[in-house]
Amino acid sequence: MPGVQRITGRAxxxxxxxxxxxxxxxxxxxxxxxxxxxxAGLFGAWRTDPGFVLNRPGASEARVLVAGxxxxxxxxxxxxxxxxxxxxxxxxxAPGFGDxxxxxxxAAGLVPAQVSEQAAARLFAALAADPxxxxxxxxxxxxxxxxxxxLSEPFELADYARWRLLEGLxxxxxxxxxxxxxxxxxxGRRAWLPGLRDDAMSSPA
Amino acid sequence: MAGRLxxxxxxxxxxxxxxxxxxxxxxxxHLVHEVTSPQAFEGLExxxxxxxxxxxxxxxxxxxxxxxxxxxxxxDPLAAEQIARLRRNAEVHGITLYPLGNxxxxxxxxxxxxxxxxxxxxxxxxxxxxxxxxxAFGTLAFGIGxxxxxxxxxxxxxxxVKPAAMAVTVDGExxxxxxxxxxxxxxxxxxxxxGGVGSVIEYRGAAVRALSMEGRLTVCNMxxxxxxxxxxxxxxxxxxxxxxxxxxxxxxxxxxxALDDWRSLVTDEGAEFDREIRVDASxxxxxxxxxxxxxxxxxxxxxxxDPGSMSTPExxxxxxxxxxxxxxxxxxxxxxxxxxxxxxxxCTNGRLADLRAAAEVIRGRRVSPRVRALVxxxxxxxxxxxxxxxxxxxxxxxxxxWRSAGxxxxxxxxxxxxxxxxxxxxxxxxxxxxxQGPGGRTHLVSPAVAAATAVAGHFAxxxxx
Numbered sequence: 001m002p003g004v005q006r007i008t009g010r011a012x013x014x015x016x017x018x019x020x021x022x023x024x025x026x027x028x029x030x031x032x033x034x035x036x037x038x039x040a041g042l043f044g045a046w047r048t049d050p051g052f053v054l055n056r057p058g059a060s061e062a063r064v065l066v067a068g069x070x071x072x073x074x075x076x077x078x079x080x081x082x083x084x085x086x087x088x089x090x091x092x093x094a095p096g097f098g099d100x101x102x103x104x105x106x107a108a109g110l111v112p113a114q115v116s117e118q119a120a121a122r123l124f125a126a127l128a129a130d131p132x133x134x135x136x137x138x139x140x141x142x143x144x145x146x147x148x149x150x151l152s153e154p155f156e157l158a159d160y161a162r163w164r165l166l167e168g169l170x171x172x173x174x175x176x177x178x179x180x181x182x183x184x185x186x187x188g189r190r191a192w193l194p195g196l197r198d199d200a201m202s203s204p205a
Numbered sequence: 206m207a208g209r210l211x212x213x214x215x216x217x218x219x220x221x222x223x224x225x226x227x228x229x230x231x232x233x234x235h236l237v238h239e240v241t242s243p244q245a246f247e248g249l250e251x252x253x254x255x256x257x258x259x260x261x262x263x264x265x266x267x268x269x270x271x272x273x274x275x276x277x278x279x280x281d282p283l284a285a286e287q288i289a290r291l292r293r294n295a296e297v298h299g300i301t302l303y304p305l306g307n308x309x310x311x312x313x314x315x316x317x318x319x320x321x322x323x324x325x326x327x328x329x330x331x332x333x334x335x336x337x338x339x340x341a342f343g344t345l346a347f348g349i350g351x352x353x354x355x356x357x358x359x360x361x362x363x364x365x366v367k368p369a370a371m372a373v374t375v376d377g378e379x380x381x382x383x384x385x386x387x388x389x390x391x392x393x394x395x396x397x398x399x400g401g402v403g404s405v406i407e408y409r410g411a412a413v414r415a416l417s418m419e420g421r422l423t424v425c426n427m428x429x430x431x432x433x434x435x436x437x438x439x440x441x442x443x444x445x446x447x448x449x450x451x452x453x454x455x456x457x458x459x460x461x462x463a464l465d466d467w468r469s470l471v472t473d474e475g476a477e478f479d480r481e482i483r484v485d486a487s488x489x490x491x492x493x494x495x496x497x498x499x500x501x502x503x504x505x506x507x508x509x510x511d512p513g514s515m516s517t518p519e520x521x522x523x524x525x526x527x528x529x530x531x532x533x534x535x536x537x538x539x540x541x542x543x544x545x546x547x548x549x550x551x552c553t554n555g556r557l558a559d560l561r562a563a564a565e566v567i568r569g570r571r572v573s574p575r576v577r578a579l580v581x582x583x584x585x586x587x588x589x590x591x592x593x594x595x596x597x598x599x600x601x602x603x604x605x606x607w608r609s610a611g612x613x614x615x616x617x618x619x620x621x622x623x624x625x626x627x628x629x630x631x632x633x634x635x636x637x638x639x640x641q642g643p644g645g646r647t648h649l650v651s652p653a654v655a656a657a658t659a660v661a662g663h664f665a666x667x668x669x670x
Contacts, residue, residue: 016526017519018398018498022637027618031269031283033243033290035351045639069519070399073432073498074637075616076334077241078350099368099402099434100334100348107352158366160226171352172254175360178221178229182257182362185220185231192455192463193233194322196301197260 001109003168007090007137009063011146012053013127019067020074021101025083038083056131060088064135064144066123067094072101081108091137093144093155095120106161107171113137113144119153126151139165207473210439211370211405214345214470218328220362227364233327235357236313237264237300239284239291240618241332245355246294258361259299263322264291266305267312269618272581272608275305281620298358311584311610314338314552318422319586321451325440325467330357335552335634337428340437341421342444343470345405347435368434369479371404372472375412377487382666384562385420386554386632386651388412389427390492390502392484398500401433404480407472408438412486418447419558426553427634430499439471493539493664494636494649496527501636503539505654505664511535530638531646532626539664542648546629547578547659548641549652550608551615554632555583557590559652563632564596566656566667572604573662579606579621581613605659617642630658 029041046052053059065084071094072080081104084092091111105112115123126149127133136145139162145152157165164171220229235258242264249256256262269284279285288305295302303309309316313331317323323339329346330336332354339346349363357363373392392408406428408421416424421438428436438444445464448454455463490504501524503510512524512535528535533542549555549563560582572578580600582588588610591597597607614621615633617640623629625644632655633640636647650658657665 017523020498020635020637022616022635022640026639026643027616030240030618031281031287033247033287035244045643070402070432073398073402074334074429074635076332076348076350078244078332078352081350096399096402098399098432100350104350104352107350107356158227160364170252171364172252172356172359174226175229175356175362175364178223178362179360181221181229182231182360186361189231189233190326190463190466192324192459193327194324194453195260196263196322196453 001168001170003166004090004109004111005139005166007063007111008134010058010061010132011064011066011127011135012059012062013124014053014065014067015124017068018070018073021072021077021080022074024072024080025077030077030079035082036086038079039086042083042087058132062088063090064137065089065092066120066127067092068120069095069117071097073098076100078104078108081105081110085110093120093123093137106164109165109168111137111139111165113155113157115144115153115155122151123153207476209370209476209478210343210407210437210470210472211345214326214328215367217326227366229362230328230365232330232357232361232363233261234322234329235262236317236329236331236336237262237354238268238313238333239266239287240268241351242294242354243287243290245351245358248355249358254359256298256300256358261361262300262358264295264300265303265310265313265316266291268612268616270305270611271619272611272613272621275609284619308585308589311587312552312555312612314426315555315583315587318342318418319584321448321454324448324454325444326470330363334429335426337433337435338422338426338552340425340428340435341418343437343440343467345435345437348429369404371401371406371433372478372481373406373408373484374481375408375410375484375486377412377485378415379412379486379489382491382668383489384651384653385416385423387489387492388486389424390494390499390649391489393427393431393500394502395482395484396431396500398430398498399432401428401431404433406433406436408436413438414441417558418443419556422556423553427499430634440467491651491654491666493654495531495533496524497530497636497638499634499636499649501527502649505539505666507539509533509535509537509539541663543663544576544630544648544658545627546623547576547655548614548629548631548633549579549655550581550583550613551633552583553634554652555581555587557587559632560587560591560596563652563656564599566653567603567605567660568599570603570660570670572659575662576659578604578659579608579614581608582610585610614641616640630655630664
C-alpha cells in the first residue's frame with residue numbers, strides 16, 4: 001500500500017446521513033473473491049437514478065466524497081472501502097463514521113476525514129455553489145480545503161492512523177515486531193479456554 | 206478501584222501497549238465464513254505468512270449457502286467458488302471447518318454458543334458486524350473487516366483503540382407479549398442508529414437479568430444497529446447453566462476454576478460509565494420498524510409517524526426519504542399494513558427458542574394466502590432439534606416453507622430475496638434499503654409478531670388472531 005500525503009481533485013457531495021455499507025456496495029457484489037472490480041457496484045441501487053450524484057458529469061474523476069454523519073454504518077464489509085477506492089475515491093470527509101468502516105478505511109488506505117457537522121455544512125454549500133471545485137485533503141496537516149472558496153476545515157484522524165496512511169505501512173508487519181510478547185501472552189492463557197486442535201470434526205466432510 | 210466488566214475483559218487481553226500506538230489485544234476465538242475471508246487468506250499467502258493459531262480459528266459456511274436443494278451442486282457459480290475457497294483455505298491452513306451437510310454448520314453467531322466455544326471473559330472476532338451477539342456471555346465480541354481478518358489470522362491479535370463504555374440499564378419487567386427483540390428495538394430507538402458509535406454497551410438492569418440466554422443473544426446481536434462496537438451482559442447462573450456440558454465447555458476441575466473466574470466478571474458496585482441511558486421495560490410494547498434503519502420503529506399499536514413531527518431537520522429528511530422508499534403514508538395504522546413475505550430466521554432470531562415461539566403462534570392456523578412465509582433455522586443443529594420436536598411439521602402444516610440453515614433472506618446473498626416493491630415482516634436485524642433484495646421493503650419484528658403477521662396477512666400480535 002503506497003503512502004499518501006495529499007489528495008487533490010474533484011469531490012462528490014452526498015448529503016445524506018447514516019449511509020450504510022449495504023448502500024455503498026450491495027450484498028450481491030460480496031461474492032467476489034478479489035479485492036478489486038467493485039467500481040460498477042458502488043452505490044449500485046442509488047445509481048439507477050439518473051439524478052444521483054455519482055451520475056453527474058465529472059464524478060468519475062472525483063477523489064473525495066463528502067457525506068453526512070455516521071457514514072459506513074452497518075455491515076463490516078470492507079468491500080465498501082474497496083468499491084469507493086475502485087471508483088477513484090481516496091478520501092471520505094464526513095461528520096462521523098461507522099467504527100468498523102473507519103478501521104477498514106485506514107487498513108485499506110482510504111482516508112476517513114472526520115469533520116464537524118458545521119464544517120460538513122460549509123463543504124456541502126461550497127460544492128453546491130461550484131460542483132467542479134478542486135478539493136485538497138492534506139493528511140499531514142489534517143485539513144480538507146476548497147481553495148477557490150477560501151475554505152479550510154480541520155479533520156480528526158488518530159495519530160497512529162495518520163502515520164500509517166502517510167507511510168503506507170503494513171499493519172501486520174508492525175504487529176509482528178511484538179511477536180515475543182504475543183508468545184509470552186499465549187503461555188499464560190487460562191487453561192480452560194477453548195481450542196479446536198483436538199476437535200473430532202476437524203476434517204471437513 | 207471499582208472496575209467495569211468491559212475493562213476487566215479488555216485488560217486481561219492486553220498483549221502490548223506500545224507508546225503512540227493503539228494497544229494490541231489478544232483474540233481468543235476467530236470465527237471465519239466464506240464471504241469476508243477469501244481476500245484475507247490470499248493476502249496472507251502472498252505475504253508468505255501462516256495462520257498463527259488454527260486451533261483458535263473456526264470456519265463455517267453461512268452467508269451465501271442455499272437453503273433448499275442441498276443434495277444438488279450449488280447453482281450460483283460465484284457462491285460455489287467462495288465455498289470452494291473456504292474449503293481449500295481451511296484445509297491448507299489446518300482450520301476446523303463445519304461445511305454444508307455437517308450438523309454443526311450454521312450461522313457463525315449461532316454455532317459459537319451452541320458448541321460452547323463462546324465463553325465468558327473471552328475476546329471473539331469475526332468478519333461480520335453481528336459478532337456482537339456473543340457478548341451475551343459476558344464476552345468482548347465485535348465485527349472486523351477483511352484486512353483485520355488477515356491481521357488476526359497472522360498474529361491472533363488486533364490493534365484497537367479502546368472504545369468508551371456505555372451502560373444501557375433496563376429497569377422493570379417485560380410484559381407478557383414482549384420479547385428480547387422488542388426490547389432491543391426499543392433501546393435502539395432511544396439510542397439512535399449512530400448513538401453507540403465508539404462504544405461498547407453493557408446491558409444491565411432487572412429486565413436484562415431476567416432474559417434467557419437466547420434473549421440476551423438477540424439483544425447483544427443488535428448492538429451494532431445502534432452503532433456500538435459490541436454489547437455485553439455480565440455472566441450469571443443463566444449463563445453457566447447454558448454452558449454446562451456443551452462440547453467445548455470446560456469440564457471437571459477446570460469447570461470449577463472457570464466458574465470462580467467467571468463470577469468475577471461483573472461491573473463492580475460504584476463503577477462509572479462514560480455514558481448511561483435508561484429504558485423502562487414496562488413502558489415498551491411490541492415493536493415494528495417503519496423506516497430504513499433499525500432506529501426507525503414504533504409499537505404495533507401506533508401509526509406510521511409524520512416526518513413533520515420529528516424534532517430535527519435531519520430526522521425529518523431521513524423519515525421522508527424512508528417513507529418514500531417504504532411506500533408508506535403517515536397516519537396509517539401499523540396493523541393495516543399488509544405484507545407479502547414473512548421471514549423467520551437469522552443470527553438475531555434463528556435459534557430454537559425463536560422457532561418455538563413462532564410455532565406456538567401458528568399451530569392449528571394457516572398462513573394468509575397472500576403471504577409467502579419461510580423459516581430458516583440458524584444452524585443445522587437447530588433444524589434437527591426443531592424437527593425432533595415436530596416444529597417443522599407445525600410450520601409446514603401452516604403453510605410455511607421449512608428451509609436449511611444459513612443467513613438466507615437476512616441479507617439476500619443466496620437467492621432468498623424479496624422481489625422489487627415486496628414488503629416483508631422479518632425477524633432479522635436490518636431494514637436498510639434493498640437489504641433483502643433490490644427494491645424490497647423490510648419491517649423488523651419479533652418471531653411472535655412475524656408468525657401472527659403471516660397468519661393475519663398484516664401486522665398483528667398473537668393475541669389479535
